Amino acid sequence: MDVVNYFFDNSDLHFRVLVVPDKQMLRHGEFNQTHDTFYYKMYFDMLKTLFEPGYGYNIYVDIKDTRGQKKVEKLHEILCNNHYDFNREMIRRVQQVRSEEVELVAVADLLTGAVSYLHRGLEASAAKLRLIERIRSRSGYDLMRSTLYRENKFNVFVWRGGYGK
Numbered sequence: 001m002d003v004v005n006y007f008f009d010n011s012d013l014h015f016r017v018l019v020v021p022d023k024q025m026l027r028h029g030e031f032n033q034t035h036d037t038f039y040y041k042m043y044f045d046m047l048k049t050l051f052e053p054g055y056g057y058n059i060y061v062d063i064k065d066t067r068g069q070k071k072v073e074k075l076h077e078i079l080c081n082n083h084y085d086f087n088r089e090m091i092r093r094v095q096q097v098r099s100e101e102v103e104l105v106a107v108a109d110l111l112t113g114a115v116s117y118l119h120r121g122l123e124a125s126a127a128k129l130r131l132i133e134r135i136r137s138r139s140g141y142d143l144m145r146s147t148l149y150r151e152n153k154f155n156v157f158v159w160r161g162g163y164g165k
Helices: 002-009 035-047 068-082 103-119 126-139
Strands: 015-019 057-062 091-097 154-158
Touching: 002 103, 002 126, 015 035, 015 103, 035 068, 057 068, 057 103, 068 091, 103 126, 103 154, 126 154
Parallel strands: 015 154, 057 091
Antiparallel strands: none
């Protein structure tokens, strides 16, 4: 609870989570992609609306696997191209890190885990349910629907794509 309160009490911290409601419905074969490729496309969808001109951004993503570096480099390239940031002055870096070594990534993991637990309909852990209730109370959102995309503090993006995007 202290970590959740720390997040909500710190005006410098912001969070955005992307939820894919039913991964079993994804049709990767129809779109000539792997689940891994889809994962990085969702990173793009999640991040693309966050950048503001005049600011610089360093993006840290949890290491997914040993082959992820090339995909992280491609994500950086696509994000920069999408924002006409060809000199990489706005989106300075996209870097893999270990969440246990970077406290803010660990905070994001905690928040992501809570939202994921809720969206999977799980109820076995009273502690996780209390954490979810604290996040709901502090955010003012039910966490089951997308917030406005410009929600600054606790932003939820429930992806409703064509399950192949």
